Amino acid sequence: MVPNSWVSCHLGDFMEFKNGLNADKSQYGYGLKFVNVMDVFGNDILTEDKIIGRVNVAESQLESNLLKFGDVLFNRTSETFDEIAMSAVYLDDKPAVFGGFVIRARPGKGILTPAYSVYLFQSSKFRNQVIKLGQGAVRANIGQKDLAKVKVSIPPLPEQKKIAQILSTWDKAITTTEQLLANSQQQKKALMQQLLTGKKRLLDDNGIRFSGKWKKVKLGSVADMNSGGTPKSSVEEYYGGDIPWVSIADMTKHGKWIVSTEKYLTPIGLENSSARIYPKNTILYAMYASIGECSIAKVPLSSSQAILGIRPKDSLDFEYLYFFLSSLKEKMKLQGQQGTQSNLNAGMVKDFTIILPSVEEQQNIAAVLSSADQEIDSLQQKIEALKQEKKALMQQLLTGKRRIQIN
Structure with a gap:
């Protein structure tokens, strides 16, 4: 039940809607700050300094497309229905205009406090309604008419x-x-850069600073490694057992330590694929897709062929190796983005140079x-x-x- 002093109404009852400018490419890059779809995805407050784009607007179009303090901006289109009508409330007096894939909603005077509207359009009640009103097969869209139908409850100012x-x-x-x-x-x-290169040395258990030269070795000489495998998904008997089977999605979800996985194999599934059991403390290293992603097996488990299971020998501590490989993550991602080498393989990882102090x-x-x-x-x-x-x-x-x- 809405309290007696509150007003229950539709957005169209107190808001005036307008779609933004469809500018020519030659107009971009200079002129006024220009709000586009990505600027409103924050679902938060928008100020002129947060807006990246600029556009040169003709004098005849300027007045009708200017933003005012308290205007609410909604994105008209997105890849998913969950992201349509994300909002940003313009809390600035500096001039800015808005693009064609953005809808400006201007509240009537004395109805909505701008600071309150920030939260009103973040609320689950509002979000649930706009998601249901979204349309489109390839992309999700919402228009002014549908936004106007959304019902809200507004307390006194x-x-x-x-x-x-x-x-x-x-x-x-x-x-x-x-x-x-x-x-x-x-x-x-910063600590990783110093500690993993020997630029900063720690104290040992007796309070004496570590000394001595570090060894430069190939990773393949101090660790054993193999990739996993994927049993045929069409054979039901291969899945639903008690053998954890790690995918890259599991690694990105759980981070450093892997204890449980989304899918589990049966012994027959393990036998009928190139998957193998990795012992506890195996380093799991992503070779495809999210290359460079790294986790540690906290329990014995298996993995897909996209993941390399690295088992350190006596001269290499498993957690030290985890941090060493984690320090390479940005470099690996950049390498993949530039197309130098979009995937890794066991041979390449064995060839990584690692510098080792004492265990x-x-x-x-x-x-x-x-x-x-x-x-x-x-x-x-x-x-x-x-x-x-x-x-x-x-x-x-x-x-x-x-x-x-x-x-």
Whole structure:
């Protein structure tokens, strides 16, 4: 039930809609800031300094396409229905215009507080409605007429302002934690560059700094490796057993440690493919698609042929190898993007040059970097918790289920 003091209405009852400019290619690159689809995907606040594109607008088109403080911008089209009518509220007084794949919605005066509209159009109630109204076979689309049908419940202006103030404190906490996360990730990156090259040496268990030369070796000389295999998906008997079978999707989902997988093989499935059992602490290394992605098997498991299972010998610590391969990830991705070598193979990975200190120093380096990982994981979990708290609070405040005291 909507509270008595709230107004329940359709967007078309209080908003004026307009599609943006369809500019010629020659007009791009200079002139006024130009809002396009990607600028509104943040589903958040938009200011002039966040807008990248520019367009030169004819004088006759300028007035009708200018943005005003409090205008709401929706994207008209996307690859998926989940991403249509993503919004950005323009909270700036500087001049900017908007593109043809964007719909501008201008609220009537005294109806919607701009700060409140940021949250109104992020709400699950609004998102669920627009997703259902989307149309299209190849691409998802939504037009002005469908947006006008969306029903919203609007509290009085003082309550809108108070709700926006409360929710903005969660946004500030999320932004602050995201900045701490970015700093921690940058610090870990710098630490990896120093520790994995020997530029910075740690102290041993007796408090004495490690010394001595590092050995330069080929990875193939200090580790055994084989790729996995995929049993025929059409044979039901090959799947549904208790042997974890890792895909690259499992690696990107779980990150450093793999304990469980989406698919499991039966013993007969394992026998009828080139898949094999990798022991615990095997390094899993992606050779196709997400090349350079790296994980560690926390339990015995098998994998697809896109993944190389690397088993370090006695002179190489498995976690040190994980961090070494992780440090190459950006280089590998760039290599794939440039088309130099879109895939890797076992022979190429065996030929990687790795520099090795003593096993004790390797383990100390791995421990320091693991500690940095734990800090990063903790911050990521905190961000996720804050987002969930904000989502739950929005659900209560934006529906009137939870009321707030207005002084």
